[in-house]
Amino acid sequence: MQEALYIIDSLITKHTGKGLSDLQKTIIVGTIDDKTYNKIGEDNNFSQSHVNKVANQLWHQLSDILNEKVNKKNLKWTIEKNYKSNISNATNVLDNNNNENNQAELKEDLREIPYLNSFYGRSEELTNLICKILEKKQSRLVSILGVCGIGKTALTLKLIEQIKTNFNYLIYRSLNTLLSLNQITEDIIEFISPEPTSKLKVNKFNQLSLLKSYLSNHRCLIILDDVHKIFSKGKLAGNYQSGYEDYGEIFKIIIQIAEQSCLILVSQELPLELVYLSEEHPYYSSLLLTSLGESARGILQEKQLLDEDKWADLINIYEGNPSYLRIITRVIKELFAGSVNDFFAYSQPFLDDEIKSILQQQLNRLTEEEKEILTVLAQENKQVSFSQLQLLVKVADLINNIKSLGRRNLIKKIQLNGKNQIVFEISPLLRQYLLNK
Numbered sequence: 222m223q224e225a226l227y228i229i230d231s232l233i234t235k236h237t238g239k240g241l242s243d244l245q246k247t248i249i250v251g252t253i254d255d256k257t258y259n260k261i262g263e264d265n266n267f268s269q270s271h272v273n274k275v276a277n278q279l280w281h282q283l284s285d286i287l288n289e290k291v292n293k294k295n296l297k298w299t300i301e302k303n304y305k306s307n308i309s310n311a312t313n314v315l316d317n318n319n320n321e322n323n324q325a326e327l328k329e330d331l332r333e334i335p336y337l338n339s340f341y342g343r344s345e346e347l348t349n350l351i352c353k354i355l356e357k358k359q360s361r362l363v364s365i366l367g368v369c370g371i372g373k374t375a376l377t378l379k380l381i382e383q384i385k386t387n388f389n390y391l392i393y394r395s396l397n398t399l400l401s402l403n404q405i406t407e408d409i410i411e412f413i414s415p416e417p418t419s420k421l422k423v424n425k426f427n428q429l430s431l432l433k434s435y436l437s438n439h440r441c442l443i444i445l446d447d448v449h450k451i452f453s454k455g456k457l458a459g460n461y462q463s464g465y466e467d468y469g470e471i472f473k474i475i476i477q478i479a480e481q482s483c484l485i486l487v488s489q490e491l492p493l494e495l496v497y498l499s500e501e502h503p504y505y506s507s508l509l510l511t512s513l514g515e516s517a518r519g520i521l522q523e524k525q526l527l528d529e530d531k532w533a534d535l536i537n538i539y540e541g542n543p544s545y546l547r548i549i550t551r552v553i554k555e556l557f558a559g560s561v562n563d564f565f566a567y568s569q570p571f572l573d574d575e576i577k578s579i580l581q582q583q584l585n586r587l588t589e590e591e592k593e594i595l596t597v598l599a600q601e602n603k604q605v606s607f608s609q610l611q612l613l614v615k616v617a618d619l620i621n622n623i624k625s626l627g628r629r630n631l632i633k634k635i636q637l638n639g640k641n642q643i644v645f646e647i648s649p650l651l652r653q654y655l656l657n658k
């Protein structure tokens with residue numbers, strides 16, 4: 222109880238500069254004890270309506286801070302189950318680091334950073350990342366992975382906001398424009414170098430050693446987004462396009478020598494050398510983003526959708542993918558005046574053109590064999606084991622193609638309970654798209 226109170230108090234203090242009032246503390250303690258507002262009021266000589274008002278303001282504040290809906294019913298659960306250890310860790314780490322570094326100046330190059338819409342949930346992911354990056358500077362190389370639209374960039378922008386004061390240099394680049402390793406290296410050197418680089422006369426040969434020295438002597442936070450763009454289309458996941466094979470150099474530098482810096486890769490797939498880098502590696506960590514879950518309700522709330530009892534179904538159908546949910550919410554608002562029930566009367570799952578285009582973009586990256594495997598999985602409409610698949614698809618190199626689909630998170634591998642068998646399945650939306658294409 223004291224710990225929960227302490228966590229909430231430090232969160233509120235950190236965000237508002239002011240700790241909890243006595244009544245707020247009483248409300249939290251009462252709520253955790255499952256007391257009604259009426260009982261809390263009676264015990265403390267306040268009217269029920271006053272307790273109600275103060276409590277609602279407090280849940281509102283906490284919802285904003287934690288990026289997920291907090292109320293009387295879920296407070297205990299939210300604090301205990303998800304955040305207790307994480308948040309206290311993360312706040313300690315943030316506080317300690319901020320104290321150590323509050324004199325540090327921060328130079329930012331965020332010219333390519335996209336605009337961040339409203340943001341919900343992901344508190345657990347954020348606190349995990351913060352702990353890994355700041356605590357003992359464990360993770361020098363971090364990858365944030367997931368399918369298109371699942372919220373990788375949005376999460377990364379939130380993360381940057383929270384950790385940037387721990388670094389002296391912050392640079393964000395998207396590889397959408399297919400920047401070569403040389404260009405990135407030049408950009409970073411020019412950004413950090415105290416001298417104009419023209420004066421430094423850096424040739425390609427010693428560019429990387431200059432980069433090494435900068436990254437190990439300064440605290441740099443580098444974010445490379447859309448890393449999948451530098452991989453070949455039509456080849457197995459994580460194979461560089463020609464001309465980009467040297468990218469691995471920068472990962473090596475970061476992992477091997479750049480103690481003070483951190484490189485965050487944001488991508489739909491990992492370069493092969495990182496796939497095989499053990500998860501146990503002390504300086505590397507990776508996070509796979511999946512459904513936004515319950516927190517996606519915020520997106521539906523924003524557009525004031527109706528029929529709240531159907532929201533969970535809607536989130537489920539669209540796989541908790543915030544991008545799909547933003548698209549569908551717009552459709553429901555514009556064509557069904559916000560009624561989820563009316564929308565559900567239409568055949569489901571409905572694939573909006575924009576969603577189709579997102580799915581197609583991902584399919585365009587696959588090998589012909591991978592496409593064939595997905596089509597067979599779509600037609601089968603059930604979980605399929607490797608030996609069944611072997612009978613159904615005649616492709617060379619079946620194992621490597623299945624592994625590659627797994628790395629792109631386009632198939633799910635499931636170990637059947639109580640059996641020594643693994644089966645594969647694809648998402649219902651992708652299935653629907655493949656069947657109607």
Ligand SMILES: Nc1ncnc2c1ncn2[C@@H]1O[C@H](COP(=O)(O)OP(=O)(O)O)[C@@H](O)[C@H]1O
Binds near residue numbers: 342343367373375544
């Ligand atoms: N946690 C979130 N809460 C609300 N909206 C989100 C969240 N994450 C992503 N979005 C929205 O979903 C869309 C896709 O997110 P984005 O981060 O660009 O996905 P990705 O980088 O994985 O392709 C954007 O419109 C973004 O604002």
Ligand SMILES: [Mg+2]
Binds near residue numbers: 374375446447
């Ligand atoms: Mg993105």
